[in-house]
Amino acid sequence: MPRRRRFYMDFEPFDSGFMKVSDLHTIYYEQSGNPKGKPVVFVHGGPGGGTDPKQRRFFDPQAYRIILFDQRGCGRSTPHAELTDNTTWHLIADMEAIREKLGIDKWQVFGGSWGSTLALAYAEKHPERVTELVLRGIFMLRNKELRWFYQEGASAIFPDTWESYVAAIPPEERGDLMKAYYERLTSDDPAVRLAAAQAWSVWEASTSFLMQSKDYMVHAGEGEFALAFARIECHYFVNGGFFEVEDQLLRDIDKIRHIPTVIVQGRYDVVCPMMSAWDLHRAFPESELKIIPDAGHSAYEPGIVDALIEATDRFRG
Amino acid sequence: MSARRSLYPEIEPYDTGKLAVSDLHSIYYEQCGNPKGKPVVFLHGGPGGGIEPRHRCFFDPQAYRIILFDQRGCGRSTPFASLVDNTTDHLVQDIETLREHLGIEKWQVFGGSWGSTLALAYAQKHRERVTEMVLRGIFTFAPDEMDWFYINGTRVLFPDAYEDFVGELPPEERDDLIGAYHRRLTSDDPEVRRKAAKAWSMWECRVATLLPDEGLVAHCEDASFTLAFARIECHYFVHSGFFGSPTQLLDNMESLAGIPAVIVHGRYDVICPPRNAWRLHKAWPGSQLELVPDAGHSANEPGISSALVRATDQFRP
Numbered sequence: 274m275p276r277r278r279r280f281y282m283d284f285e286p287f288d289s290g291f292m293k294v295s296d297l298h299t300i301y302y303e304q305s306g307n308p309k310g311k312p313v314v315f316v317h318g319g320p321g322g323g324t325d326p327k328q329r330r331f332f333d334p335q336a337y338r339i340i341l342f343d344q345r346g347c348g349r350s351t352p353h354a355e356l357t358d359n360t361t362w363h364l365i366a367d368m369e370a371i372r373e374k375l376g377i378d379k380w381q382v383f384g385g386s387w388g389s390t391l392a393l394a395y396a397e398k399h400p401e402r403v404t405e406l407v408l409r410g411i412f413m414l415r416n417k418e419l420r421w422f423y424q425e426g427a428s429a430i431f432p433d434t435w436e437s438y439v440a441a442i443p444p445e446e447r448g449d450l451m452k453a454y455y456e457r458l459t460s461d462d463p464a465v466r467l468a469a470a471q472a473w474s475v476w477e478a479s480t481s482f483l484m485q486s487k488d489y490m491v492h493a494g495e496g497e498f499a500l501a502f503a504r505i506e507c508h509y510f511v512n513g514g515f516f517e518v519e520d521q522l523l524r525d526i527d528k529i530r531h532i533p534t535v536i537v538q539g540r541y542d543v544v545c546p547m548m549s550a551w552d553l554h555r556a557f558p559e560s561e562l563k564i565i566p567d568a569g570h571s572a573y574e575p576g577i578v579d580a581l582i583e584a585t586d587r588f589r590g
Numbered sequence: 591m592s593a594r595r596s597l598y599p600e601i602e603p604y605d606t607g608k609l610a611v612s613d614l615h616s617i618y619y620e621q622c623g624n625p626k627g628k629p630v631v632f633l634h635g636g637p638g639g640g641i642e643p644r645h646r647c648f649f650d651p652q653a654y655r656i657i658l659f660d661q662r663g664c665g666r667s668t669p670f671a672s673l674v675d676n677t678t679d680h681l682v683q684d685i686e687t688l689r690e691h692l693g694i695e696k697w698q699v700f701g702g703s704w705g706s707t708l709a710l711a712y713a714q715k716h717r718e719r720v721t722e723m724v725l726r727g728i729f730t731f732a733p734d735e736m737d738w739f740y741i742n743g744t745r746v747l748f749p750d751a752y753e754d755f756v757g758e759l760p761p762e763e764r765d766d767l768i769g770a771y772h773r774r775l776t777s778d779d780p781e782v783r784r785k786a787a788k789a790w791s792m793w794e795c796r797v798a799t800l801l802p803d804e805g806l807v808a809h810c811e812d813a814s815f816t817l818a819f820a821r822i823e824c825h826y827f828v829h830s831g832f833f834g835s836p837t838q839l840l841d842n843m844e845s846l847a848g849i850p851a852v853i854v855h856g857r858y859d860v861i862c863p864p865r866n867a868w869r870l871h872k873a874w875p876g877s878q879l880e881l882v883p884d885a886g887h888s889a890n891e892p893g894i895s896s897a898l899v900r901a902t903d904q905f906r907p
Contacts, residue, residue, distance in 0.1 A: 421746060429734075429743060430857070432868035433881070483858075484883055541747065541800075541858055551749035564750075566801050 277579035278586075280330035292374060294345070294367045295358055301349035302342035302371055306334035311404075311590050312377045314368065315341045316384030316392045318410075318572075321505030323348025323498075327573075331383065331581050336589035340380070342371055344391075347501040354501040356459070356508045360515040365395050372402065381588060383581075385409030385537075385572045386545055387506075390514065390522070393553075396532060397525040405588045406534040409581060410542050410570050411550040413522045414514035418549055423451045423510070427480055427543045434479035441472035455511045458504045467496055470503035480543050483569040526556045534560040535584040537577055539568030594896040595903075597647035609691055611662070611684045612675055618666035619659035619688055623651035628721075628907050629694045631685065632658040633701030633708045635727075638822030640665025640815070644890075648700065648898050653906040657697070659688060661708075664818040671818040673776070673825045677832040682712050689719065698905060700898075702726035702889045703862060704823075707831065710839045713846055723851040724901045726894060727859055727887050728867040730839045731831040735866055740767055740827075744860045748797050755793035758786065772828045775821045784813055787820035797860050800886040843873040851877040852901035856885030856894055 289303035306329070313332055317324050324341040332339045343350040345359045345367065372380065381404050384392035389408040396403045412418060421427060428435040439447060446453040457469035471494045478493030479485060493499060509515070518524060534557065538550035547564065554562040568574035572581065603620035610616045623646070630649055634641050641658045649656045660667040662676045662684065685708075689697065698721050701709035706725040713720045729735060738744060745752035756764055763770035774786035788811065795810035796802070810816060830836055851874065855867035864881060871879040885891035889898065 426743065426746060429738060429863035429865040430860075432865040543747070546746045548746045548749050551753075 277575055278582040280327065280578060280582075281332065281334060282330070283326070284329065284334050286329075291349075292371065294370055295363075297352065297355065297358055298345045298363075299351050300342055300345060300367055300371075302340060304338060304340055304375070305329045306332060306337045306339040308338055310334075310336050310338040311588075312338045312340065312375075312380035313585070314371070314380050314382055315339065316368075316382060316388040316395070317341075317344065317348075318384070318386035318388045319347065319502055319506055320344055320364070320387045320391070320509050321347045321354075321502040322387070323350075323501070331572075331578075332585050333589050337585070338377075340371065340375065340377075342367070344505075346505050353497070354504045356504060359505065359508065360512070361391065361394055361509070362515060364391055365398055368395055369399065369402075378402075379404050381405045381407065381585075383407040383585065386412050386570065387509075389545075390414055393522045393529070394514075394516075396529045397522065400528050400532065403529070403532050406529070406532055407537070407581060407584045407588070408534065409537040409572055409577060410545040411536060411538060411553050412545040413520070413549050413553065414510070414516065415519050415549075416513075418545065419451065419510055421546060422477075422544055423454075424449070426546070430543050431480050434476060438472055438476035441469060451507065451510060454503075455507045458507050466504070467500060470499040471496070473503035473507065474499040477544060481570045483539070483541050483567060483574060523552065523556050526553075530557055530559050533588065535580075536560050536562045537565065537580040537584070538562065539565050539570060539574055539577055541568065542570040544570040594892055595899040597644065597895055597899060598649065598651055599647065600643060601646055601651050603646075608666075608668075609688060611687050612680075614669065614672065614675055615662045615680075616668050617659050617662060617684055617688070619657060621655060621657055621692070622646045623649060623654045623656040625655055627651075627653050627655040628905075629655045629657065629692075629697035630902070631689070631697050631699055632656065633685075633699065633705035633712075634658075634661065634665075635701075635703035635705045636664065636819055636823050637661055637681070637704045637708070637826050638664045638671075638819040639704070640818065648889075648895070649902050650906055654698075654902070655694075657688070657692065657694075659684075661822075663822050671821050673821060676822065676825065677829070678708065678711055678826070679832060681708055682715055685712050686716060686719075695719075696721050698722045698724065698902075700724045700902065703729055703887065704826075707731060707839065710846075711833075713849065714839065714842050717845060717849070720849055722905045723846075723849055724854070724898060724905070725851070726854045726889055726898060727862045728853060728855060728870050729862045730866060730870060731833055731836055732840060732866070732869070733836045735862065736768075736827060736830075738863055739861055743863065744797055747860055751793060751796040755789060758789040768824065768827055771820075772824045775824050783817065783821070787813065787816040790820035790824065791816040794861060798886060798888045800856070800858050800884060800891060803888075803890075806888070806890075840869065840873050843870070844875070847875040849876075850905065852897075852904075853877055853879045854882065854894055854897040854901065855879070856882050856887060856891055858885065859887040861887040
């Protein structure tokens, strides 16, 4: 096997700021790399995951002008963990607001997991603004995907950590675990919210890497992170991603089939299993699907990093 | 993690034979290792998989008297691929017939996949003949286990391989996959049987290892293997393993309490997912469970064979 590409060396933003996007919400954004480079926007996961400096490093800083932002309610955006006026359509409008503020005509859109959902939804709404799509760990927020991860499916592969996820909910409410979690995550009692947020987030963290990472599980269980992550995720999921129909992203796929697109998928992604990448690729046969045989869900899996950077390098112009 | 154990070196049998177990069936058996050693019987998978020389190497040949045999209808047992008088009860009886033929009072029982099923069925019927159990890739015929592999589970992670497996059948027959394959595998037309056997086996071979294994896939092209494997497996599966109830084995685990038992299971076993092992372990007082983080279903996965060798070493006299 040829040597795998690794992250670009660490670098700092040349610009960062906060942008008021509604009476309530202010979002954090930053620009790094080459101010005159090709624009790319990094769309993080969750929803509610926030950005991390490491995510700049999927892109050649000589070639790209790299824009990262924290979606409503998470990371450095405020108010933290807020669910009001927080929908897919708000986030798409925010991306447009950032693009206009930064004076960018078109950009590459890069996103994994929920970032792939939002990238696809954005591209289908504003196809003329997208030069390329680089997507990873495809998630289209269909019922079967949510059921797989939160009710039955991934539970067969991770019965051990599933036990802790289920234990947070009393037996009589386990018929619909997502709903039971939503009630707790939106409880008036902060202790109830936090306990539910930790169990929800640790379940996802325990299943995100091919080789389970205890460090990552600990990080995911930290209060501030877990609260935004779990509350915002669950809010989007119980609302079906605010889509008009369950398979809206596939229904509208013809709007983006002219856009050069790479899909990177870990074979052992049990959070967003390959079924969805396959369905997307079947509906969008012009896309390039790269299956990484030794990877799970995380963008930081070595084979995933390699394939993502291969794609951004190829598109750097 | 302690250093991984490799298999013992290849050895030749010191004794082989054929034993007539019914008017129709004769089974091939072999003995290897130390004739005065501790007896252990190896139960192969499938059903219909047959034994291979490397199966001898899970045991210290100085310490063990190692008995392997081909179950009815497969390997060197005759008649090849026969489904007549071929049920779980017949195989359990054959194990007893072989034990008596060899003058063995008690033995260790070692089996993976279907071999674990048969081992449990045998031990529940003849508890007093079993000294220890070493099981891998647990399969108990619980209702969700068949469903996982053929209908709902594995396909989510391997949609590409599943497309080929299902594509072998006309669309109108896909609602009952196992039934449709069974009709073909028992067809009067040898070409229909051969083609179905290859597709049936290929589905399993493509998903049996953590990383794609070309050698295994080539093995599944070989009709001298696939015909027995596919026909016998499917025959057992349409008959739900010939068990009185689908939870028969799990319901009777208390009867095996106190038998020293090691369960080894690959985290990414997508044929028999780890849930099967977890449930068995919970139902089996005193059993030890080892989940191997970087392994699929196959006994040849390095982490699996290492754990199995450590288990048999631990039970040496």
